[in-house]
Amino acid sequence: MIQFREEIVHRLAQIPGLSEKLVRPLLEKPADPSYGEYALPCFRLAREWRRRPNEIAEDLARQLGSFGSIASVESVGPYLNFKIDPLALTRSVLGEIGEKGPDYGSDKLGEGKTIVIDYSSPNIAKPFHMGHLRSTILGSSLKQIFSTLGYRVASINFLGDWGTQFGLLALAYQKWGDNQELEARPIRYLYELYVKINQAAQEEPAIQEAARENFRQMEEGAREPLDLWNRFRTLSIQEYERVYSRLGVHFDVYSGESFYREKVQGVLEELKAKGLLQLSQGASIVDLLPWGLNVALLAKSDGTTLYLTRDLAATHERYAEYRFHRLIYVVGSDQRLHFTQLFKTLELMGRPWADRCVHVDFGRILGMSTRKGQAVFLDDVLDEGKRRALEKMQANPEKFAEVADPDLTADICGMSAIVFSDLSRRRVKDYEFDWEQVLAFEGDTGLYLQNAHARVAGIMRKSGVALPSSIDYGLLLGEGETLDLVRHLSAFPEVVHRAAEEYEPAFICTYLIGLARLLHQAYKALWVQGRPPPLAEARLKLLWSVKQVLANGMRLLGMTPLERM
């Protein structure tokens, strides 16, 4: 596809007064494809040449005529529209998808570069709720996207396994702890204790004090609270891993704040040596007020450290280990200040790679709080999605009979719906969690994509037509639907690039919905079964290409494409 664009740029540059450098950024895709594949708006030229844009467009159209693969150049008002020869376009796009298959959309852009992504990162004292799900899904998708662009990607789950809340939790367990409950359902049980102790602490400030003392002892290495802490941690991780595997999410490294509890001293000493650390009201701070970033608190007045201190230690280790070209934190936007402070402090410490760190933030999921006990647990959501999917599948008994593994298929359907609903809106937006909306199975949803994919799979199974090695692409041009699909297919690689640049899997969602819609619209017109072989084969090739790109895109989102549903 890029070759057509370059062909136009090259040809335009031959016109006196134009150059490749001038023209390349001006060339755009028209809003309406009926104008052509590319368009040159002449406003900028009009200003420079002090002529009317409409005249310029007309003049250029006359001078250029058709050339190479460009079938026509027409002026429409101030626009110069280029139409690529439909046959050349179709052959090029479908040929490329045919050759690359699962690698269509891939690139070598990132070869030799490493990206470290930190995502999911639940806090052990708190439940794995929808907020963590958003980080998990986003991070996992970004991992796929960067991998497909050739980067070496290391995924890290940085557990919130250290901090005052463990003092609080240990206290709760000492008060009300039940070993059987803890073993049977660690995450939910710890959450219940956490909620209960927080309520108690609100009425009794002494509890807060005792918790702080507990944690202080832990930082000093006291055996008893540490043993308890270790049990909480181990049991929780086991349960997380179960949930991750259900979602198809994988981490290269499980780490956590506790790993750095001894290394923070080194950080504090370095800060002190560099004259960055100040004492204020008994606490150690770095003054970031000159940059409008408030002050960063690195050690409390009782000497215990904070999240920020441990993050400083962790980034240092990560750079030493990976020499990353980028370090990405997928964490909610409520922690924006934290990361801005972290990055600025790294810069002040003289880390030359400080500007390689990125906070990929995302909006809040409203209506949920760990303190008030309104959390929706991930397992419940996945189960509910599965239940609804199964119901829907059973509504069509004939199709249901064809599905080999209804249980697994329903689970995948439910997760597709959830993953897609989360990724389909842009990161920054807050959203109100709404079961009906998340688990909707109609319209712009993950199931719409799955349905499109499964429909083509059905055609490939049932039409009785096989893909031959040579195709007469000309036979496809009788239907207008073909070019709409081909044009859309051609845009996939650039969509993947854009999604990576902006850390926005949502771009891929929008793209795939558009592709699936074009497919559904063309379904009748591109009928395969019973058509003369050359036509049937050409159509099947087109449909196969759509299926391939749908699958490639869905995988980037973390969805498993289904052959039957």
Add this chain to the structure above:
RNA sequence: GCGCCUGUAGCUCAGCCCGGAUAGAGCAACGGACUUCUAAUCCGUGGGUCGCAGGUUCGAAUCCUGCCAGGCGCGCCA
């Protein structure tokens, strides 16, 4: 109070980075389409002062300023 983010159809959103050709989808409503490869689909109808007010520009949903509304953050939580 200060800082950041968001505000587009009844609802959920895309379009904003990089200003241009009639502002697009889905849901909901209403009316159609299954003797054929998945109707979890398709076709049609109605529905918008792009939060408000200025400014820049030949041209603003898009850029700038101010205001309003909502969310988040602002030294001993993570």
